[in-house]
Amino acid sequence: MADTDLQRPAHANADWSIPQDWASYSAVEHATWDRLFARQAKMLPGRAVPEFLEGLEVLRMSKPGIPDFNELNERLMQATGWQVLAVPGLVPDDVFFNHLAERRFVAGRFIRTPEQLDYLQEPDIFHDVFGHVPLLANPVFADYMQAYGKGGQRAAGAGAISKLARLYWYTVEFGLVRSAEGLRIYGAGIVSSYGESIFALDDASPNRLGFDLRRLMRTQYRIDDYQQTYFVIDSFDDLLRATLETDFGPLYAELETMPDVPVETILTSDHVYTRGTQAYARQKDAHEQA
Ligand code: HBI
Ligand code: FE
Numbered sequence: 001m002a003d004t005d006l007q008r009p010a011h012a013n014a015d016w017s018i019p020q021d022w023a024s025y026s027a028v029e030h031a032t033w034d035r036l037f038a039r040q041a042k043m044l045p046g047r048a049v050p051e052f053l054e055g056l057e058v059l060r061m062s063k064p065g066i067p068d069f070n071e072l073n074e075r076l077m078q079a080t081g082w083q084v085l086a087v088p089g090l091v092p093d094d095v096f097f098n099h100l101a102e103r104r105f106v107a108g109r110f111i112r113t114p115e116q117l118d119y120l121q122e123p124d125i126f127h128d129v130f131g132h133v134p135l136l137a138n139p140v141f142a143d144y145m146q147a148y149g150k151g152g153q154r155a156a157g158a159g160a161i162s163k164l165a166r167l168y169w170y171t172v173e174f175g176l177v178r179s180a181e182g183l184r185i186y187g188a189g190i191v192s193s194y195g196e197s198i199f200a201l202d203d204a205s206p207n208r209l210g211f212d213l214r215r216l217m218r219t220q221y222r223i224d225d226y227q228q229t230y231f232v233i234d235s236f237d238d239l240l241r242a243t244l245e246t247d248f249g250p251l252y253a254e255l256e257t258m259p260d261v262p263v264e265t266i267l268t269s270d271h272v273y274t275r276g277t278q279a280y281a282r283q284k285d286a287h288e289q290a
Pocket of ligand 1: 087089090091092093096106107108123161165168
């Protein structure tokens with residue numbers, strides 16, 4: 001991320017936070033939230049992982065419209081000790097990692113306009129809060145996010161942020177998880193997008209590959225379109241364990257010696273999930289059963 005360009009606005013605090021100023025949202029802004037929320041809440045059962053759907057309850061506030069962070073933070077604090085802070089937009093990597101390491105998630109305070117319901121470039125409050133907060137209410141995922149923040153602080157020292165950012169991208173933003181009933185989505189970039197919530201599971205074109213940390217950190221990603229490759233974890237416990245048990249220092253050194261993998265590439269060592277008789281049974285399993 002080219003965050004040398006980022007300038008802290010004069011109205012932001014030293015940690016880049018700003019007041020949410022909930023009372024100043026307009027009726028149109030609240031209506032945009034309600035519309036997006038209703039559309040996603042209706043389509044996600046059977047697509048999103050159960051932990052996300054459970055976490056969504058945290059966002060059902062006592063008043064309609066954009067969640068008031070005061071109320072939201074009381075609930076989140078009780079669930080997992082996380083807090084949400086309003087920020088003007090993208091923040092520098094070190095600021096982002098420092099907040100995560102202290103169990104604080106930064107969220108844009110602005111919301112997209114009615115003309116931008118389906119696409120915008122910068123993360124707004126709908127992406128940040130609807131997409132990310134439900135899983136922050138899950139104890140295992142909450143620990144994973146904090147571990148990522150601490151890993152980011154160390155990666156900065158190792159000059160390896162671009163490699164670690166791929167882990168965030170392919171899990172927190174665009175992750176899939178397997179379940180007995182088939183694949184489910186959990187990445188915030190997917191669950192906050194109507195189109196990608198369908199594409200990620202139903203479209204024939206993207207690759208769905210079994211999670212492998214080394215492989216994932218070699219893989220480039222796309223920021224301007226739906227993903228060409230998704231990585232599939234077995235569970236949040238597995239993801240947290242894989243992250244905590246890895247010594248990232250030697251891994252970064254090893255990755256320096258290996259070429260990047262383009263987004264569309266499938267390696268012979270990849271576990272490829274395909275749409276079989278059972279929804280997305282592992283190809284390997286399908287062969288074993290045949
Ligand atoms: N800032 N507000 C905001 N939201 C993000 O998701 C974010 C950020 N700054 C940096 C960043 N993400 C990523 O570059 C890190 O994961 C590396
Ligand atoms: Fe995000």
